[in-house]
Amino acid sequence: MAEHPDPKNQVDDSEFMDIAKDPAQARLLRKALERLAEGGAGDTLKEMAQEVLSGRVGLREAATISAYSEAIVAGMQPFKEKWDELSDTERQALAADGERRLEEERQEIAKERRETRQQGQGSGNGAKHAGNGWSL
Incomplete structure (x- = not known):
C-alpha cells in the first residue's frame, strides 16, 4: 500500500x-x-x-x-441516505453553507495571490541591484 x-x-x-x-x-x-x-x-x-x-x-x-x-x-451511500432524509429547507441550508465555504476559499486564494504579488515587488528593501543608496 x-x-x-x-x-x-x-x-x-x-x-x-x-x-x-x-x-x-x-x-x-x-x-x-x-x-x-x-x-x-x-x-x-x-x-x-x-x-x-x-x-x-x-x-x-x-x-x-x-x-x-x-x-x-x-x-x-450513508451520505445519500442522509441527504434523502433531509427536507428541502435543510438541503438549501447545506447548499448555502457550501457556497459560503467556496466564497471563503476564493477570498483566501485572492489574499494569497495579493501577498505573492507584493512579495514579488519586494518587501521594502528594493531589488538587490536597484542602485538605490549609492552613487559614483
Missing part, C-alpha cells in the same frame, strides 16, 4: 482544474483528498487519495479503477 505522500511531492490545485473549473473548488477537492489520504474512510480510499495526490494516478483514472470506484460508491 502507498505511504502518505510528502506534501512537497504532492500535486497542486491545478491538477484538479479540469474537473473543478474553479480554483476554490480545485483546492477544496485537493483538501478532501488529503483527508481521505489520512485513512478515515478506509484503506482503499486512503490508497486512492495517496495515489492521486502523488500524481501517480489522475483522479479521472482513479475513478475508473473498480476497487476505488466501488469504495467511493459504498462510502457515499
